[in-house]
Amino acid sequence: MNTILPIDKYSVLLYLLVKCINGFRLTYGQGILLFSIGCVALESFWINYPASNREIFYPIFFLAASFFFIKSNISLLKVRNIFFVNVLFGLICAILANIGVGNPYSRTLLEKGLPDLFAPLGFSPTNQVFGTFCVLHLIISFEYRKFDWTFFVTIIALVLSFNRCSIIFLFIILYIYRRKVLYVILCTIVIAFIKWWKELEVLLSTATLGSRDELRYGVTLSFWRSKDTMVYLFGRGNSNTTDKIAAKTIWERSYIENGLDFILHSYGFLGLLVISIALVTLFLWIYQKKEWKFLIFFLYYLLIEQWMTHEFLASSFMFFMGIITMLVEQKTIKNSRHGRNFDSNRYI
Known part of the structure; x- marks a missing residue:
């Protein structure tokens, strides 16, 4: 689906450009994360071209935008x-x-x-x-x-x-x-x-839950049964299965709803490894700050909601990551004024 970029993606790119021009800079950890997943995405896109699509870069843009959003003090x-x-x-x-x-x-x-x-x-x-x-x-x-x-x-x-x-x-x-x-x-x-x-x-009714399992069959055919080492490592470089694969499924839909399936199909196990390390780092950061409610929010949103229907291609992903992280930072600053330790540079 190499269509023209939707307006929300254009807005994110414009937002990133403005922030860069205004001198906003990423932390070391943020830069490493974006560089790592960006390299995997580029490699997957290049290996699978022209069957790849640009949508696999959208989550990276949204994640970068969330980092700048955190620093915006809005x-x-x-x-x-x-x-x-x-x-x-x-x-x-x-x-x-x-x-x-x-x-x-x-x-x-x-x-x-x-x-x-x-x-x-x-x-x-x-x-x-x-x-x-x-x-x-x-x-x-x-x-x-x-x-x-x-x-x-x-x-x-x-x-x-x-x-x-x-x-x-x-x-x-x-x-x-x-x-x-x-x-x-x-x-x-x-x-x-x-x-x-x-x-x-x-x-x-559990009918819709059963249909979600049926929708995953396309990724089973496209990824798991590919028997291709490069596919396992870098994925298909595409956020959707092919129409040929979709025709073999019950619902005949190429769109991938499950978050884990999306990551594996788009970036392969290398991408999953980078994202898993980032998630563990995020969870440990919040755990260290003892902000339990926000840890629960992140755990539910990233590990449970995305399993049902992922939001990696929607701006809600950017806003959730940015806003909850901002709230953690604000809460930590407030607590530091009451004697708790705080390091303003320690976040992804």
Whole structure:
């Protein structure tokens, strides 16, 4: 899919250019990480050309942008307000779609067995990306204790996204920040399912989970059964399988949803090694600072959510990495003023 770069990718490239011109510099660790994964991506792209595609470079651009974002000192409350524009727009579009006014900014829940119901999408490419922006809005709200009307609208929008990963993330957030509220919500959910089981059991359907395993079969054919050492080392240099491979699968889709499959298919085991080292370093950095809640956020987002449907090609990946890291830094600085040690240069 060597199409023209989408507008969000152009925006990221422009952002990186502006930051470089303004003198923003990466730390040693950040530079090593980007250089390492960049070399693997270039090698994979070159080996597999012309079957490779440029999308394998998007996560690297997003990661670099998140590093500059961390240093920008931008107000996270302003970022929160920007996220809410998308949240509110998506919610309004979903309401319009549910009353018969069709639009491309909402999405039918046909895959979940609810073809007549539409979920908010906004300017996001998927419901999960929309949910991630909602999650970031809520985390910033809790950290800054901003519980205005936008906070409650965002919770409603997240729930109406009907995205399991995002709703589970909401439960994790409530467990960390407002445990009693979570218990009340869980009790309400249990009572609702007891009373309206037949109407609500579709929401617990595992059919979509089974379909995710079926969607992985394309990578099984393209990567695991390639029996090619270079493919195992550097991947296919492509974020999608070929149409020929897709035709052999049940859903006939070339898009790779699973995050691990995406990494292996795009960068091979060398890329997986570099990314694994980076993740371990990130987790150890947060562990050393004893910011447990942010460690939980990173663990869930990077190891669980991306397993279901990855966001490496979406701007939500950049914002999540940047915002949570900024919050860790801010929390560490605040704690250092109360006697805890702090080293401002120790982050990826």
